[in-house]
Amino acid sequence: MKTNKIYLGLLFSAMVLLFANCTIREGEMAGAATQRGYEIYKTCESNTLYFIDNKVDICFKLNAWLEADSSLKDLLEDKWFPNYKIRKMSDGMYGLYAGADLAYSIETGNLPLSDPSAQWILSWRGTERDLPNYYDRPYALTTSFIQGTQELHVDHADSTNSWHVTIAGADSSEAFLDLNIVALSRLMPQSLIDDDFTVTGTGKYDFLEGKIWKDGELAGWTHHTCLSFEIKEPMQNFFAYEGLTWNGGKVDLEASNENGEKLLVNAEFKGPYNLQITYKDKVQIWNVNTEQVTEIF
Amino acid sequence: MKKLFLMCAFLTAVLFAGAQNEVSATANDDGPDWRTTMPRHEFSLGVGDAYWPAIITGVNPIRWGDPWYEPISPADWFNDETYHGRWWTAGSYSFSYLFRVYKFLWLGAEVSYANFTSKVFDKMTDLQVGKDAVHMVSFMSKIRFSFMNTKYVTLYAGFSLGAGVEIETYKRNNSTEFLPTETQWHVTGQLTPFGVKAGKGFFGFAEIGWGYKGFGVIGFGYHFNAKNKDIFKQ
Numbered sequence: 001m002k003t004n005k006i007y008l009g010l011l012f013s014a015m016v017l018l019f020a021n022c023t024i025r026e027g028e029m030a031g032a033a034t035q036r037g038y039e040i041y042k043t044c045e046s047n048t049l050y051f052i053d054n055k056v057d058i059c060f061k062l063n064a065w066l067e068a069d070s071s072l073k074d075l076l077e078d079k080w081f082p083n084y085k086i087r088k089m090s091d092g093m094y095g096l097y098a099g100a101d102l103a104y105s106i107e108t109g110n111l112p113l114s115d116p117s118a119q120w121i122l123s124w125r126g127t128e129r130d131l132p133n134y135y136d137r138p139y140a141l142t143t144s145f146i147q148g149t150q151e152l153h154v155d156h157a158d159s160t161n162s163w164h165v166t167i168a169g170a171d172s173s174e175a176f177l178d179l180n181i182v183a184l185s186r187l188m189p190q191s192l193i194d195d196d197f198t199v200t201g202t203g204k205y206d207f208l209e210g211k212i213w214k215d216g217e218l219a220g221w222t223h224h225t226c227l228s229f230e231i232k233e234p235m236q237n238f239f240a241y242e243g244l245t246w247n248g249g250k251v252d253l254e255a256s257n258e259n260g261e262k263l264l265v266n267a268e269f270k271g272p273y274n275l276q277i278t279y280k281d282k283v284q285i286w287n288v289n290t291e292q293v294t295e296i297f
Numbered sequence: 298m299k300k301l302f303l304m305c306a307f308l309t310a311v312l313f314a315g316a317q318n319e320v321s322a323t324a325n326d327d328g329p330d331w332r333t334t335m336p337r338h339e340f341s342l343g344v345g346d347a348y349w350p351a352i353i354t355g356v357n358p359i360r361w362g363d364p365w366y367e368p369i370s371p372a373d374w375f376n377d378e379t380y381h382g383r384w385w386t387a388g389s390y391s392f393s394y395l396f397r398v399y400k401f402l403w404l405g406a407e408v409s410y411a412n413f414t415s416k417v418f419d420k421m422t423d424l425q426v427g428k429d430a431v432h433m434v435s436f437m438s439k440i441r442f443s444f445m446n447t448k449y450v451t452l453y454a455g456f457s458l459g460a461g462v463e464i465e466t467y468k469r470n471n472s473t474e475f476l477p478t479e480t481q482w483h484v485t486g487q488l489t490p491f492g493v494k495a496g497k498g499f500f501g502f503a504e505i506g507w508g509y510k511g512f513g514v515i516g517f518g519y520h521f522n523a524k525n526k527d528i529f530k531q
Contacts, residue, residue: 011501011515024347024413025357025384030420036378039369207371223372261375280421 032293037265037279038286040255044229047205049237049244051177056165057192059120059154062086062094062106063113064190080191113163114188115156122152161187165201174226177203182234193244198234224258233268245288247272335446337397339405341502341518345511347389347411350433353483353509354463356384356413377469378420381429386413391510393439403441407457409487409510410434417469427469435461435485435509441492453492461485461509485509494518 032038061080068076077086084096084103092110096103107121150167157164162182168175179201181192189195210222229251236248250268266278274294275286285295351357369376393407410433417427437459445452465479487508494502497520504514 009517011517022386022388023383024351024386025415027383027415028380030380030418030423033421035420036374040374043371209370209372225371225374227371255371255374257372257375259375263374282421 032284032286033282034277034279034284034286034293036263037267037277037282038275038291040227040253040263040265040279041251041267041275041277044205044227044251044253045235045246048177048179048199048203048229049246051167052165052179052181052199053193053244055122055124055152055167056154056181058096058104059106059113059122059152060189060192062096062108063188066094066108067112113154113156114160116160118154118156120154122154124150175204175206177201179203193237196237198236198249200231200234202228202230204228226256228254228256236269240289247288331400335397335400336520338521339393339395339397339403339518340521341393341395341516343391343393343502343504343510343514343516345389345391345504345514347386347413348512349507350389350411350509351384351386351413354413354431354433356415356431377426379417379426380420382416382418382425384413384415386411389509389511389514391514391516395439395441400446401443403439403443403453403455405439405441406459407437407439407487407510408435409437409461409485411509425470427467429468430466432464432466433461433483433509434464435459435483437461437485437487437509439487441489449495449497451494453489453494455489455492457485457487457489457508457510459485489514496520 061076065073065076065080065086081096084098087095087097089095089105092108094106094108096106104122104124107123109119111118113120152165152167155164155166156162157180159182161184162180165177165179165181167177179199182198182200183189183192184196184198186195189197205227207225207227208221208223209225211218212220212222231249231251233250234248235246235251238245238247240247246269248269250266253265253267255263255265263279266276268276268278270276270285273287273289275288277284277286284293286292287294348357352359389409389411391407391409393405395403395405397403412433413431415429416425417429418424419426437457439455439457441453441455443451443453461483463481463483465481467478485508487506487510489504489506492502492504492506494500499517499519501517502515504510506512506514
């Protein structure tokens, strides 16, 4: 009997040793030291290009529609505004209607965008539906321009193929964009995103996360993160498999939060697809196609 | 493999036949009731692998295909830039009590516990900056069907069902910041299609199954019999 108990004890101890202190999951890779900096850069890139693609380009497409022969207008309307109908609201004023709802109004001043004196104003009522959902980056959202009525100004700049684009966040938002867009392939592109262009300028995005409700109304947000950027060398657009990206240029970024913390990032293209990210004194080259670090300094 | 299966089937058949003979002999001879010849109370302690609790708690989640890219929210840009080292476990431990209602039917309860720990490292310096832990405690009611009951060997199947709490704790070096403990409740269970125990008073057991106790469980226990203590001396 005593021997049996000893055997049982030994068996149990052996099993404990077998099961105990075993690895249930291998450790994570440390990952790239500049991963967070790359994230911040991609957030700026996706938001800026989303804005150009979905807001600024409305002006260019409408300009092309206005200048097209009447026989082509229906074709262009279906191609570029499949969800809207273009209606003239008043002299020099056009509206994009989704059914009976006015989605966008465009004040042209009766001047085409190619005119040196052109000053267009695109207005819309900001909603959360305007948030970019940029392929696999669902958090790369700016809530800067979704509240209240938004006004985007597109003015012809000094040179014939460049335009000055500005927008200020409504409802006391600190967000703004002050960009210069230069068309590279044509003097007057029909659609920006069908063309090559560069972007320079500055901007700031507000990221408001975690809604706080009080008495059924939005009372505030739990997190308030800002992202400021200044383009030092023109950012060049590129059509990647995933969509519109940048593939040239240099930009300085600064992220800050409600606690006064700051993160500085410098992003500079060193060749096609090769983006050098400097973050917390670490310098690494990222391949923007594979999203992998290819070189470490 | 086929030979092994046939041998197991043969041994099981022999054991089962032996058990039937013993039972029928007792019944035909108008022998003592099973309550006086077989133990009715059982306590046991087991240890098993902790793979299932690791999956459920997210310590080692099942992922199909390549690891997906997980972008982080801007609100998380200012979080610590850290990564986890390997996750360790000391296995899943269980303690159970069973009462024999009928010769073939046992009812009872059990508690199981598994824990996982991992060191946390700073991404920039690779130095350890903390330690995270996940504890999983399950409270389950248990039912067992013993389909072969001999003097020394019992074969059985059964299952358990209950609730469990997952507790996550975070510890950071040189940090005065309060790191909250997170808790989450789960429905917990254990399916045991096959178990075997051997012994009289003290016994050892082994089970294969699926659940919070492990895919494989082994342990020991003790039988109590209130009506006839002499059965262990036979």
